[in-house]
Amino acid sequence: MPANKFNGFSEFGIGIGLRAPHYNHILTRKPVVDWFEIISENYMIDGGRPLQILDRILEQYKVVQHGVSMYFGSAEKLNREHLRRLKALVKRTKTPWLTDHLCWGSVDGRYTHDLLPMPYTFEAARIAAQKIREVRDFLEVPIAVENVSSYAEFHASEMTEWEFLTEVVERADCGILLDVNNIYVSSQNHNFDPRQYVENIPAERVAQIHIAGHSKYRKYILDTHDHPVIDPVWRLYARAIERAGHTATLLEWDDRIPSFDEVHDEALKANKFLASASLAAAV
Amino acid sequence: MKLAALQRRMARAVMTPLTPSEHMRAVASNGRSMRKVAAEFIKPNDRLTSFERLEIYNRQYWWRVLASLGEDFPGLCAVLGEQRFDAMSKAYLTDCPSRSFTLRNLGSRVEMWLRKHPKWAGVRQALALDMVRLEWADIEAFDGKQEPPLAADDLRGASPTKLRLGLQPYITLLELRYPVDHLLLEVKKGGDKDFASNAFREQHKKKRVAAVARLKPGNIWLAVHRADNSVYFRRLEREEFLMLRALRDGKPLGQAIEAAFRQSRIPAAEQPAKIEQWFQHAAAMGWFCRPDRPAQKTAPNTSKS
Numbered sequence: 104m105p106a107n108k109f110n111g112f113s114e115f116g117i118g119i120g121l122r123a124p125h126y127n128h129i130l131t132r133k134p135v136v137d138w139f140e141i142i143s144e145n146y147m148i149d150g151g152r153p154l155q156i157l158d159r160i161l162e163q164y165k166v167v168q169h170g171v172s173m174y175f176g177s178a179e180k181l182n183r184e185h186l187r188r189l190k191a192l193v194k195r196t197k198t199p200w201l202t203d204h205l206c207w208g209s210v211d212g213r214y215t216h217d218l219l220p221m222p223y224t225f226e227a228a229r230i231a232a233q234k235i236r237e238v239r240d241f242l243e244v245p246i247a248v249e250n251v252s253s254y255a256e257f258h259a260s261e262m263t264e265w266e267f268l269t270e271v272v273e274r275a276d277c278g279i280l281l282d283v284n285n286i287y288v289s290s291q292n293h294n295f296d297p298r299q300y301v302e303n304i305p306a307e308r309v310a311q312i313h314i315a316g317h318s319k320y321r322k323y324i325l326d327t328h329d330h331p332v333i334d335p336v337w338r339l340y341a342r343a344i345e346r347a348g349h350t351a352t353l354l355e356w357d358d359r360i361p362s363f364d365e366v367h368d369e370a371l372k373a374n375k376f377l378a379s380a381s382l383a384a385a386v
Numbered sequence: 387m388k389l390a391a392l393q394r395r396m397a398r399a400v401m402t403p404l405t406p407s408e409h410m411r412a413v414a415s416n417g418r419s420m421r422k423v424a425a426e427f428i429k430p431n432d433r434l435t436s437f438e439r440l441e442i443y444n445r446q447y448w449w450r451v452l453a454s455l456g457e458d459f460p461g462l463c464a465v466l467g468e469q470r471f472d473a474m475s476k477a478y479l480t481d482c483p484s485r486s487f488t489l490r491n492l493g494s495r496v497e498m499w500l501r502k503h504p505k506w507a508g509v510r511q512a513l514a515l516d517m518v519r520l521e522w523a524d525i526e527a528f529d530g531k532q533e534p535p536l537a538a539d540d541l542r543g544a545s546p547t548k549l550r551l552g553l554q555p556y557i558t559l560l561e562l563r564y565p566v567d568h569l570l571l572e573v574k575k576g577g578d579k580d581f582a583s584n585a586f587r588e589q590h591k592k593k594r595v596a597a598v599a600r601l602k603p604g605n606i607w608l609a610v611h612r613a614d615n616s617v618y619f620r621r622l623e624r625e626e627f628l629m630l631r632a633l634r635d636g637k638p639l640g641q642a643i644e645a646a647f648r649q650s651r652i653p654a655a656e657q658p659a660k661i662e663q664w665f666q667h668a669a670a671m672g673w674f675c676r677p678d679r680p681a682q683k684t685a686p687n688t689s690k691s
Binding site: 144147148149150151152153154155172177178179182184185207209210211212213214215216217219222224226227230254255256257258259292293294322323325 | 387388389390392393394396397398400401426427428429431432433434436438439440442443446447450451454483484485486487488489490527528529530531532555556612615616
C-alpha cells in the first residue's frame with residue numbers, strides 16, 4: 104500500500120517543504136533528508152535564481168511537486184497557460200506524483216489565491232473528478248488531491264467531507280494527499296469526529312500524508328502552518344498510517360519558519376509512528 | 387444552487403473590500419444585507435454566524451493580496467507614504483483583481499492603472515510612475531527568461547547594416563525622470579520586516595521619508611538586469627541607452643548606432659571608443675541574444691506621462 108499507483112510506486116520516507124530561508128543551509132550543509140516538497144507555482148517561471156536553486160536541489164534530493172492554484176473544484180475551465188508551465192516543471196523535476204488541493208479559488212478568470220472550500224455535492228464531485236482526469240492525462244503523472252482546512256460549510260452539501268473526498272477520488276481514479284492537520288482543523292471548526300474521517304477514507308488511495316501546526320482562536324482554528332504538530336494531530340497521523348501503511352509523509356511549515364534543523368526534527372517525530380506501523384505490518 | 391452560481395456568489399463576497407476597521411461590509415455591492423447573502427449559502431454553527439464564517443475568507447483574501455503587493459512595491463510605498471499606499475492598493479486591487487494563477491503577476495497593471503488614476507500620487511505622479519516601472523522591472527529581471535547569449539562566432543563576418551541583435555528578455559531599459567534606483571536601494575536596505583525590531587523599523591521609516599523628500603528630478607537611463615541570479619540596476623549613458631533600445635526594437639546595428647549619436651554631445655572622435663566599451667560590457671554580461679524572439683519590447687518612456 105505505501106508504494107502504489109497513486110504515488111508512482113515510490114517508497115518515500117519523511118520530507119519537508121523546500122522554503123527559501125533554508126536554501127543556503129541545504130546547499131552548503133547538504134543535510135540528509137528523504138525528500139523535499141516544492142510549491143510548484145514558485146518555480147513555474149522562465150528563469151532566475153529559484154530555478155537555479157531547484158536544479159541544484161534536484162541534483163542531490165528527491166523532489167515532489169505540490170500545487171496551490173490548480174483549483175480542481177472550480178466550476179470554470181482549467182487554465183491552459185498554467186498547465187503548460189506545470190508540464191514544463193514536471194519534466195524538469197521528474198516528480199513521481201503531483202499533488203494539489205480539492206478546492207476552488209477562481210471565478211471568471213479572477214483569482215482569490217485562496218483554497219476555498221467545496222460544497223459537498225454530486226455535481227461538484229463530477230466536475231472535480233473530470234478536471235483531475237484532464238490534468239493527469241495532460242501531465243502524464245499520477246495525481247493525488249489534498250483535503251483542505253475549512254472555516255465554512257454550505258447548505259448545498261449533500262454528504263460529509265470524507266464521503267465527498269471518496270466520491271471524487273473514486274470517480275477520478277486518483278490518489279489522496281491526506282492532510283491530517285487539515286482534518287483536525289476542520290473537525291474543530293465544524294464539530295465532527297476527526298477519527299471518523301480517517302476511518303472512512305479509502306486508505307488504499309493514500310499517496311502521501313501532510314502534517315502541520317495551526318493557530319487556535321477563540322471561536323475557530325486557522326490552518327497557519329506556523330507551529331509544531333500538536334498531539335491530537337499526531338494521533339490522527341498514527342491512525343492514518345495504521346490504515347494506509349508506511350506512507351510518504353511531509354511536514355509543512357510556511358510562516359514564522361524556524362531553523363532548518365528545528366523543522367526537520369519536528370518532521371522526524373513521524374518516525375516513531377512509522378516504525379510502529381511497519382512493526383504492525385510485519386506481525 | 388449550482389456550483390458555478392455558488393462560487394460566483396462567494397467570490398464576489400470574498401473580494402469585496404473590507405471596512406476601515408477590517409471587517410466584512412454589512413451591505414453587499416448590490417445593496418443587499420451581507421448577513422442575508424451569507425445566510426443563503428453558508429451554514430452557521432454553534433460559535434459563528436454565516437456572516438462571521440464568510441468574513442474569515444473575506445479578511446484572508448484582502449490581507450493576502452495587500453501583503454503581496456506591499457512586498458513587491460516597497461519603493462512606491464515609500465513615495466506615497468504607508469497610508470496612501472494602503473488606500474491605493476485597495477483601490478487598485480478592486481479595479482484589477484488577480485488574473486493570474488501566481489501572485490507574482492499581481493502588480494503587472496499598477497503602472498497602467500496609476501496613469502489612469504493620478505489622484506493617488508498627486509504632485510508625485512512622475513516620481514511614483516518611475517518607481518513603479520523600476521519595481522516591475524526588478525520583478526521581471528528576477529525570474530525572466532534567459533536566452534542563449536550570442537558568442538563572438540555568431541557575429542563574425544556580419545555586416546553592420548544588416549546585423550540585428552536581441553536583448554535578453556530579463557532586461558528592461560528605463561528612461562526615468564528621477565534617480566529612483568538609489569532611492570529603491572535605500573528603501574530595501576533594512577526592509578526585512580521579519581527580523582527588524584520596532585525601533586529599527588521606525589528609524590528606517592524616518593530615513594525613507596527623508597530620502598523621498600530630498601529626491602530631486604534628474605534624468606537617468608537604466609538597464610535593470612540580472613547577473614549571477616541577482617538583480618542589478620546599471621546606469622547607462624544616454625547614447626548607450628538609445629543604442630540598446632534601438633537594437634531591442636529590431637533596428638540593424640548601423641541604424642542603432644546612428645540613432646544613439648544623432649543629437650549627442652559626445653565628440654565624433656570619442657564615439658568609436660564608447661561603442662567598443664558598451665559592446666564589451668554588454669557582451670561580457672551576456673546581454674545579446676538572437677533577435678528572433680517575439681518578446682522584443684521596450685518599456686514606455688516616462689517623459690510622455
